[in-house]
Amino acid sequence: MRVWAKLAISLGIGTLSLLLSLSSGLFEDVELRVSDLWLQLRGRQLVPSGVVIVSMDEASYKELNVPYGQPWPRALHARLVRRLKELGAKRVVFDVLFAGPGVDAAADTALAEAMGELPSVVGAEASMRFIQNQGGGYLIEELEEPYELFRRSAVEGLIGLRERKSYIRNFPLPRSDQERRFPFLAQAAAGLRSSELGPGLPGPYDLIRYYGPGRTIPNISYWEVLSDDAKLSSGLLRDATVFVGLLLRSDTGGAQKDSYLSPLGPPMIFGLEVHATIFANLSQRSWIMRPSPLLERSCQAAFVAVATFVALSLSPLVFGIVVASAVVAWCLAAFLLIGSGFFLVGACTVLIVLPLLLLGTSLRAYLLARRSEESLRSAFELYVSPEMVPQLQSQGGALTLGGEKLWVTALFTDIQDFTSISEEMPAEKTSEMLNAYFTEVVEVVFRNQGTLLKFIGDAIFAIWGAPIKLANHAELAIKAGRDIRAAVERFNSTQRFPPLITRIGIHTGPMLVGNLGSHKRFDYTAIGDSVNLAARVEGLNKYFGTDILFTEPTRKDTGGFAGAVQIGTVRVKGRREPVRLFSVFDPPLDRGSLAHWEEGLAAFCRAQFSEAERSLTLARDGEPRLRVACELYLNELADLGRTPLPLGWGGELNFESK
Numbered sequence: 001m002r003v004w005a006k007l008a009i010s011l012g013i014g015t016l017s018l019l020l021s022l023s024s025g026l027f028e029d030v031e032l033r034v035s036d037l038w039l040q041l042r043g044r045q046l047v048p049s050g051v052v053i054v055s056m057d058e059a060s061y062k063e064l065n066v067p068y069g070q071p072w073p074r075a076l077h078a079r080l081v082r083r084l085k086e087l088g089a090k091r092v093v094f095d096v097l098f099a100g101p102g103v104d105a106a107a108d109t110a111l112a113e114a115m116g117e118l119p120s121v122v123g124a125e126a127s128m129r130f131i132q133n134q135g136g137g138y139l140i141e142e143l144e145e146p147y148e149l150f151r152r153s154a155v156e157g158l159i160g161l162r163e164r165k166s167y168i169r170n171f172p173l174p175r176s177d178q179e180r181r182f183p184f185l186a187q188a189a190a191g192l193r194s195s196e197l198g199p200g201l202p203g204p205y206d207l208i209r210y211y212g213p214g215r216t217i218p219n220i221s222y223w224e225v226l227s228d229d230a231k232l233s234s235g236l237l238r239d240a241t242v243f244v245g246l247l248l249r250s251d252t253g254g255a256q257k258d259s260y261l262s263p264l265g266p267p268m269i270f271g272l273e274v275h276a277t278i279f280a281n282l283s284q285r286s287w288i289m290r291p292s293p294l295l296e297r298s299c300q301a302a303f304v305a306v307a308t309f310v311a312l313s314l315s316p317l318v319f320g321i322v323v324a325s326a327v328v329a330w331c332l333a334a335f336l337l338i339g340s341g342f343f344l345v346g347a348c349t350v351l352i353v354l355p356l357l358l359l360g361t362s363l364r365a366y367l368l369a370r371r372s373e374e375s376l377r378s379a380f381e382l383y384v385s386p387e388m389v390p391q392l393q394s395q396g397g398a399l400t401l402g403g404e405k406l407w408v409t410a411l412f413t414d415i416q417d418f419t420s421i422s423e424e425m426p427a428e429k430t431s432e433m434l435n436a437y438f439t440e441v442v443e444v445v446f447r448n449q450g451t452l453l454k455f456i457g458d459a460i461f462a463i464w465g466a467p468i469k470l471a472n473h474a475e476l477a478i479k480a481g482r483d484i485r486a487a488v489e490r491f492n493s494t495q496r497f498p499p500l501i502t503r504i505g506i507h508t509g510p511m512l513v514g515n516l517g518s519h520k521r522f523d524y525t526a527i528g529d530s531v532n533l534a535a536r537v538e539g540l541n542k543y544f545g546t547d548i549l550f551t552e553p554t555r556k557d558t559g560g561f562a563g564a565v566q567i568g569t570v571r572v573k574g575r576r577e578p579v580r581l582f583s584v585f586d587p588p589l590d591r592g593s594l595a596h597w598e599e600g601l602a603a604f605c606r607a608q609f610s611e612a613e614r615s616l617t618l619a620r621d622g623e624p625r626l627r628v629a630c631e632l633y634l635n636e637l638a639d640l641g642r643t644p645l646p647l648g649w650g651g652e653l654n655f656e657s658k
Contacts, residue, residue, distance in 0.1 A: 545628020
């Protein structure tokens with residue numbers, strides 16, 4: 001290969017790597033994960049003196065008789081501040097939001113007086129709130145400050161942290177005008193008066209220098225500080241800045257929102273520890289310095305261009321030796337520098353790009369030949385069953401950007417009370433349960449010729465009728481819903497995991513279906529009002545006590561669907577026209593109870609409320625599966641009896657929320 005050709009290819013690959021690194025978060029994730037590895041290998045570091053945590057932990061809840069989930073009595077905080085002053089503390093920093101007056105005015109006064117005797121910092125919090133109006137809505141900025149009594153005695157500091165994928169690595173930066181007016185909690189403790197960056201302070205890309213994982217900073221239980229019998233370490237609190245806040249062994253329940261993954265590994269690190277670590281960094285003028293992303297990526301792109309030229313100039317064996325030497329040298333330098341407070345970029349380049357260049361010199365021709373065929377198969381095997389892929393390949397053009405309006409059926413599933421279930425399980429067990437559950441449900445979708453579009457948390461979104469046209473797509477969707485219910489029952493019978501209840505919503509209508517997104521990244525999906533309605537129908541199951549609901553258009557597309565039981569007519573938020581809902585029960589409902597239900601529903605729609613109440617009561621008492629729906633209508637009857645009926649009312653129920 002000529003030199004000019006090598007130069008052109010090298011510059012092209014270097015430029016491509018620059019564009020990819022700037023537009024993709026993958027490069028950044030790899031860099032940070034590798035830097036976490038260096039920090040973990042380095043191990044715990046000596047925590048600067050003068051930083052102590054007083055933890056509101058499980059033992060303190062028990063010893064001080066503080067109910068879980070309730071604000072701590074401010075009288076206790078007043079005692080704590082005075083006790084810390086007795087022990088020689090320099091400053092107290094509360095990772096607590098003392099918003100509004102407490103239940104005990106005397107306790108508020110006592111706490112304010114105590115704060116006036118010992119320099120104190122208290123929490124404030126900025127947030128954004130969406131205001132709905134006829135034009136759509138807008139965001140307003142809100143600041144929740146401490147009670148005025150405390151603002152006169154203490155300095156305010158923002159307690160909010162900006163996590164990235166549940167990791168706290170960077171120093172918090174202001175994101176609004178409100179936040180620029182106040183320092184963050186650690187900055188306030190260090191004597192700074194605003195959150196703006198300045199000379200001698202961490203830059204926007206610098207990293208927090210952690211001294212170890214969670215529980216590394218010296219901490220004392222809240223109750224021990226208050227106890228006269230407790231044996232505190234000699235001089236631990238003298239001249240110390242004391243951070244007070246939540247620090248529990250568990251990261252579930254109410255504590256979950258204030259616990260984060262630590263770059264140095266388990267255990268989880270609490271926001272209180274992050275604030276204390278940042279304060280120690282600021283006090284010692286010691287953090288991990290890092291240049292701007294543009295400078296980092298440009299250096300990497302130049303290195304990639306040089307490496308590509310070398311790869312094209314050397315044999316694979318010699319280039320392999322060069323790559324191995326570069327990997328060893330970079331790893332050693334990165335490990336040594338991060339211990340000295342400098343972040344060395346290059347993990348993706350050295351650990352991924354160089355090996356790929358080595359592999360690419362021998363596999364380039366083969367990969368180019370196979371790329372077109374395999375890309376189509378790999379992409380659509382994520383959406384449809386393997387048996388349907390050849391049919392898609394024969395159609396051609398399935399991966400081009402664009403969509404078309406089609407009459408299809410959408411299905412949404414959701415696991416009832418999944419948040420509560422997952423909070424009682426370790427993350428690994430939750431992941432195992434979801435994977436097993438999704439395997440069962442997706443198999444049902446594929447078996448019934450459905451197209452899986454996406455997973456949404458614990459939910460599934462699938463359609464029938466695209467990209468492969470199906471004449472009976474509504475019927476197949478309802479059958480899939482019933483099969484999902486049966487599959488979940490089998491799943492529960494294994495008793496490997498807590499029993500799950502899956503709710504399903506189905507609607508048929510016009511949707512825009514196709515590859516939607518940008519030219520660089522797009523997904524095969526469906527959008528439109530019909531998709532939104534299908535999702536809303538799924539959510540209505542919880543009000544009717546059903547596990548499958550489908551709409552009138554879906555029932556009509558099946559030719560009437562024998563066995564469908566009308567559940568009612570509803571009007572959901574965002575739609576003027578009401579929609580009739582149906583369900584299907586396996587096994588079928590008791591005939592007598594079904595007759596009472598149908599009579600009660602018909603009487604309700606005719607505004608014959610006495611007759612409706614009698615029939616619905618009989619249906620409720622005779623069929624447990626109709627109990628929730630009957631109670632909903634009986635409650636509605638009580639409300640309707642107190643006010644005049646709306647003009648043109650025909651028995652529809654209004655649901656303004658999901």
